[in-house]
Amino acid sequence: MNSPVPFPDDLHVHPGPALLSGIAQGPSLPAHRTQYGVVPNVDTRTLTELVTAVGLRGRGGAAFPFAIKLGAVLERAGRTRRPVVVVNASEGEPASSKDTALALTRPHLVLDGAVAAAQALRANKVHVVLPGERPFAAAGLRRALAERDDPVEIVEHTAEPRFVAGQAKAVVELIEGRTNLPVTTWQPEAESGVGGRPTLLSNAETWAHVGLLVHVGATAYRRFGTSGEPGTALLSVTTPDAVPHVHEVEYGARMRDVLPPSVVGAPVLLGGFHGSWATWETVASLRVSVPGMRSLGVALGAGVVHAPGPDACPLAVTVRITDYLASQSARRCGPCLNGLPALALSLHRVLDGSGTRSRVEELASLVVRRGACAHPDGTVRLVRSLFAALPGEILAHAAGGCLAADRSRRLAS
Numbered sequence: 001m002n003s004p005v006p007f008p009d010d011l012h013v014h015p016g017p018a019l020l021s022g023i024a025q026g027p028s029l030p031a032h033r034t035q036y037g038v039v040p041n042v043d044t045r046t047l048t049e050l051v052t053a054v055g056l057r058g059r060g061g062a063a064f065p066f067a068i069k070l071g072a073v074l075e076r077a078g079r080t081r082r083p084v085v086v087v088n089a090s091e092g093e094p095a096s097s098k099d100t101a102l103a104l105t106r107p108h109l110v111l112d113g114a115v116a117a118a119q120a121l122r123a124n125k126v127h128v129v130l131p132g133e134r135p136f137a138a139a140g141l142r143r144a145l146a147e148r149d150d151p152v153e154i155v156e157h158t159a160e161p162r163f164v165a166g167q168a169k170a171v172v173e174l175i176e177g178r179t180n181l182p183v184t185t186w187q188p189e190a191e192s193g194v195g196g197r198p199t200l201l202s203n204a205e206t207w208a209h210v211g212l213l214v215h216v217g218a219t220a221y222r223r224f225g226t227s228g229e230p231g232t233a234l235l236s237v238t239t240p241d242a243v244p245h246v247h248e249v250e251y252g253a254r255m256r257d258v259l260p261p262s263v264v265g266a267p268v269l270l271g272g273f274h275g276s277w278a279t280w281e282t283v284a285s286l287r288v289s290v291p292g293m294r295s296l297g298v299a300l301g302a303g304v305v306h307a308p309g310p311d312a313c314p315l316a317v318t319v320r321i322t323d324y325l326a327s328q329s330a331r332r333c334g335p336c337l338n339g340l341p342a343l344a345l346s347l348h349r350v351l352d353g354s355g356t357r358s359r360v361e362e363l364a365s366l367v368v369r370r371g372a373c374a375h376p377d378g379t380v381r382l383v384r385s386l387f388a389a390l391p392g393e394i395l396a397h398a399a400g401g402c403l404a405a406d407r408s409r410r411l412a413s
């Protein structure tokens with residue numbers, strides 16, 4: 001089944017203050033070295049101090065503190081074998097294009113971060129996972145890899161074009177030569193990942209932040225953002241206008257400033273297909289912030305902002321996304337394999353006015369927290385957020401109507 005937001009084959013990447021500064025000079029290694037110089041040699045203590053000083057969080061969606069992950073790798077590496085470093089640029093979420101933007105404009109900042117960490121950890125291999133469903137992004141990273149001459153070996157892999165293929169456990173499976181799907185294991189990859197080794201695995205944006213930190217230091221990094229949340233984040237913005245946009249914004253910036261006038265006034269899906277719906281009033285008040293957005297019941301996640309516009313029905317959009325997510329199950333866990341299609345069907349019935357919210361909730365509670373990975377939980381989060389944030393849309397369908405046409409007329413007048 002095709003994604004309701006297609007995988008991009010083109011992208012508008014806006015220049016930004018930090019990661020995306022100087023992108024007009026092009027993505028080549030000479031241009032990158034002119035801007036930043038060679039990869040600095042940092043030891044594990046310096047690396048830990050840098051990521052701790054700025055409170056760097058992973059940008060894959062969970063906002064997990066990078067220093068904790070690094071600490072877990074260091075602790076296990078001290079007791080067992082050499083660690084492994086993994087750059088996950090597979091970005092299985094169709095509405096997310098931040099790692100694609102970096103592959104096209106800043107591949108060497110991503111690779112510098114991974115290589116600096118590998119050198120600090122005495123890892124002798126960096127694995128780079130390319131997005132199978134985005135050939136133009138994979139080509140950008142391959143061009144960059146061909147230019148490198150690093151003291152660590154860099155090995156490339158290509159992820160399958162599937163939503164769950166970018167999940168960390170699925171990436172480890174791919175690197176180990178097995179099917180690129182999530183598996184049940186309760187040990188984090190930081191303790192036991194590729195080949196059972198402690199594995200420092202992060203998405204491309206997180207590695208770009210590490211690269212920037214080792215090049216410019218914590219003080220310069222803190223010039224952007226707020227005192228509590230220094231730095232910047234990439235936002236992938238999809239609207240009814242064809243090409244997705246990627247913006248780099250400072251923490252504390254207004255979310256509404258990355259949205260075009262054509263979508264003002266309409267509900268927005270924040271955090272991607274596993275994210276949460278928000279009313280326009282909520283979006284208009286939002287500042288880009290992990291804890292700030294959490295306190296309002298929405299998530300920054302991987303920075304996905306999907307604004308389908310005033311004439312789109314959020315319930316219909318959710319039905320299409322849920323259908324797609326049900327089709328993307330790895331078909332390994334019963335609640336996911338059977339539960340997600342049933343959940344999707346119950347939503348179809350709410351859309352056509354023949355089903356009830358209580359049936360949807362009944363099915364949601366049967367699949368949540370029962371999968372080997374977070375795929376069912378993320379799907380349920382999306383569905384529940386629709387009911388919580390936009391109850392009027394549901395009531396309108398129960399009465400045989402839809403708010404989209406009214407909203408579109410009202411906002412156009």
Ligand code: SF4
Binds near residue numbers: 376
């Ligand atoms: S929860 Fe779903 S996607 Fe995740 S491992 Fe199980 S079947 Fe696969």
